[in-house]
Amino acid sequence: MRIGVTGASGLVGRDLIPMLEANGGEVYRFVRGKTTSVQQRAWAPQLGGVSQESLQDLDAVIHLAGENIGEGRWSAAKKDRIRSSRVEGTRAIAQAMASLPNGPRTFVCASAIGFYGNRGDEKLTEAATVGKGFLPEVCDAWEKAADAARERGIRVVHLRFGMILSPEGGALAKMTLPFKLCVGGIIGNGKQYWSWLSLPDAASIVAAAVHDSRFVGAVNAVAPEETTNLQFTKTLGRVLSRPTIFPMPGFAARLALGEMANDLLLSSSRVIPEKLQSLNYDFQHPTLEQALRDLLDRPLSS
Numbered sequence: 628m629r630i631g632v633t634g635a636s637g638l639v640g641r642d643l644i645p646m647l648e649a650n651g652g653e654v655y656r657f658v659r660g661k662t663t664s665v666q667q668r669a670w671a672p673q674l675g676g677v678s679q680e681s682l683q684d685l686d687a688v689i690h691l692a693g694e695n696i697g698e699g700r701w702s703a704a705k706k707d708r709i710r711s712s713r714v715e716g717t718r719a720i721a722q723a724m725a726s727l728p729n730g731p732r733t734f735v736c737a738s739a740i741g742f743y744g745n746r747g748d749e750k751l752t753e754a755a756t757v758g759k760g761f762l763p764e765v766c767d768a769w770e771k772a773a774d775a776a777r778e779r780g781i782r783v784v785h786l787r788f789g790m791i792l793s794p795e796g797g798a799l800a801k802m803t804l805p806f807k808l809c810v811g812g813i814i815g816n817g818k819q820y821w822s823w824l825s826l827p828d829a830a831s832i833v834a835a836a837v838h839d840s841r842f843v844g845a846v847n848a849v850a851p852e853e854t855t856n857l858q859f860t861k862t863l864g865r866v867l868s869r870p871t872i873f874p875m876p877g878f879a880a881r882l883a884l885g886e887m888a889n890d891l892l893l894s895s896s897r898v899i900p901e902k903l904q905s906l907n908y909d910f911q912h913p914t915l916e917q918a919l920r921d922l923l924d925r926p927l928s929s
Contacts, residue, residue: 634691676719742766817857819895
């Protein structure tokens with residue numbers, strides 16, 4: 628397959644591309660600015676997106692690009708970048724694909740479990756309705772931005788990623804140091820569900836979505852083990868052999884991070900990977916302890 632990828636240099640993209648190439652895929656990276664090799668294609672989401680010429684010889688497009696939601700406080704300008712980078716970029720690609728008579732037939736687009744919002748202990752399958760608040764509104768608009776491709780008969784997949792675990796970036800990389808320094812602990816009351824996924828599984832699920840035509844519509848990209856913040860905290864402490872006695876009260880999290888704390892740390896989303904399970908996807912890391920030990924190179928002691 629000839630596959631175009633946006634966000635190729637991001638956390639998931641860096642793991643995904645070698646996987647696609649190992650499976651015989653011909654991968655083309657969409658880059659901002661001037662291209663420097665034949666394996667690159669130009670795109671400018673802020674200036675109307677991508678040209679038809681960049682897409683017409685591809686079989687599939689994987690769209691992973693978007694403003695990092697975990698970096699910096701959520702000012703009005705930051706929130707605008709979060710929304711526009713996802714919605715406008717997705718819409719531009721979808722419309723360009725839809726305008727081609729023989730263009731790509733598969734569009735795999737990142738989304739997020741932020742779609743569901745703060746739902747307590749409610750079990751959330753792909754059939755659950757959109758939540759309320761900033762992130763649910765962004766995710767809903769993000770997925771609807773692909774409508775032009777869907778209406779053209781292109782197979783569209785929205786991968787609703789949970790918290791992706793990697794020591795190279797994201798939430799786990801930020802949490803590891805405080806825990807190693809023995810100042811880790813629960814956040815808020817610890818009862819909120821944190822739905823997560825290991826980076827190797829994230830990349831593998833994207834690859835599966837490209838190649839397997841049974842992937843259609845929303846797919847919850849989370850591990851099957853349901854984990855609260857308290858369980859996550861205790862497991863990470865156990866893996867690192869560190870105590871977890873320094874809680875961060877909710878008010879302290881809000882003071883430090885503002886609105887972002889509510890949506891990313893204190894919000895509860897108990898997400899179930901119903902579609903992945905129905906498709907018999909074989910998780911590399913179905914349990915949190917296994918994922919953390921593999922990712923942090925902490926084998927079980929003999």
